[in-house]
Amino acid sequence: xxGVTQTPxxxxxxxxxxxxxxxxxxxxxxxxxxxxxDPGMGLKLIYYSVGAGITxxxxxxxxxxxxxxxxxxxxxxxxxxxxxxxxxxxxASRRSRVAYNEQFFGPGTRLTVL
Amino acid sequence: xxxxxxNSPSLSVxxxxxxxxxxxxxxxxFDYFLWYKKYPAEGPTFLISISSIKDKNEDGRFxxxxxxxxxxxxxxxxxxxxxxxxxxxxxxxxxxDMRFGAGTRLTVKP
Numbered sequence: 484x485x486g487v488t489q490t491p492x493x494x495x496x497x498x499x500x501x502x503x504x505x506x507x508x509x510x511x512x513x514x515x516x517x518x519x520x521d522p523g524m525g526l527k528l529i530y531y532s533v534g535a536g537i538t539x540x541x542x543x544x545x546x547x548x549x550x551x552x553x554x555x556x557x558x559x560x561x562x563x564x565x566x567x568x569x570x571x572x573x574x575a576s577r578r579s580r581v582a583y584n585e586q587f588f589g590p591g592t593r594l595t596v597l
Numbered sequence: 598x599x600x601x602x603x604n605s606p607s608l609s610v611x612x613x614x615x616x617x618x619x620x621x622x623x624x625x626x627f628d629y630f631l632w633y634k635k636y637p638a639e640g641p642t643f644l645i646s647i648s649s650i651k652d653k654n655e656d657g658r659f660x661x662x663x664x665x666x667x668x669x670x671x672x673x674x675x676x677x678x679x680x681x682x683x684x685x686x687x688x689x690x691x692x693x694d695m696r697f698g699a700g701t702r703l704t705v706k707p
Contacts, residue, residue, distance in 0.1 A: 487640070514693065523606065525599070525686065525697035526641075533693060541694065573640050582629035582648070582690045588640030 485509055489574050489589035496564040496596045504559040504592050506574030514577040515557040516541075516586065517549065519570040526573065532557055533580075564596045600624045601689055603698035611706055616674040618701045620687030623668065627689040627696075632661060632672050635684045635700070644685070645672070677705045 487508045496502060508515065513534045518526040528541030532551040546568055548560040557576075561568060571593050575586040602621045610616045620630075628649040633641035647654040647661045647670065654661050660673045674681055682705050687698040 516695075518697075523699060525601070525603075525699040526695075528694055531693055539693070575640070577695075580690070580693050583646060585631055585633075585643035585646065586641075586695055588633075588642070590638065590640050 487574055487576055487587050487589035489572075489592050491592060492590065493593050494595070496561075496594065498564060498566065498596060500564050501560070501562050502564070502594075504561075504572055504574075504594075506557045506559070506589060507555050508557075508574075508576040508587070509555065510576060510578070510587065511554060512576035512578050512587070513554070514580060515551065516575040516577070517547070517557070517559045518573045518575065519543065519568075520573060520591075521570050529559065529572075561594075566596050568594065569596045570594060599699075600627075600691070601687055601696045601698040603687055603701050605701050606699070607702045607704070609704045609706060610677050612679055613676045616672075616677045616681065616703055616705065618672040618674075618685050618687075618703065620670045620672075620698055621668055622670075622687075622689060624689070624691065624696075625668075626691065629690055630661070630663065630670055631688045631690075631695075632659075633686040633688060633697075635686065641686055674703075677703075679705050679707050681705050 517529040530549040574589040631646040635641040
């Protein structure tokens with residue numbers, strides 16, 4: 484049981500490049516999330532999904548896209564990288580939205596856009 | 598709109614003493630709160646939680662207190678150990694989302 488895995492761990496992009504951050508969970512959780520964490524700030528929600536085929540925007544969705552074709556995978560796409568997207572990205576999953584169901588996080592992807 | 602606030606970015610305590618981490622919230626709709634712990638280069642991991650119908654929840658060295666009238670909760674760690682050095686996030690579920698505070702970096706000195 485690997486939990487939530489993310490790849491890559493680190494990436495440097497040039498302005499205007501694109502990339503996909505991968506996220507996989509093996510806990511059969513319905514809910515999956517993408518957060519970004521900037522220095523000194525809390526986690527901000529980018530996108531989330533409540534099940535395969537269903538996604539919705541979070542607090543800071545601009546510049547990102549997601550898809551959820553399977554329960555296990557929830558990739559995050561950056562189409563035209565900008566310096567403002569330099570951040571640490573965390574994927575998380577959760578069994579349901581019931582309050583006592585905590586989120587399980589991946590180890591994060593540190594992205595730098597130059 | 599930061600609905601969950603942790604106003605102390607850092608805290609340093611001596612090994613064996615008590616660590617108290619604070620969290621304030623503004624949204625009266627929150628009815629459950631969680632604390633997460635984060636080590637460098639790792640994702641946050643769940644530590645302890647509390648429902649709004651309680652004012653205290655204890656798990657070993659960790660106790661969370663909730664004061665609903667003040668919209669304030671605190672995490673007590675007794676006794677503090679060097680392995681507790683990490684960033685601690687306060688969080689509250691809201692619909693499909695989880696709202697996080699900015700975190701407090703705890704350093705426990707041997």
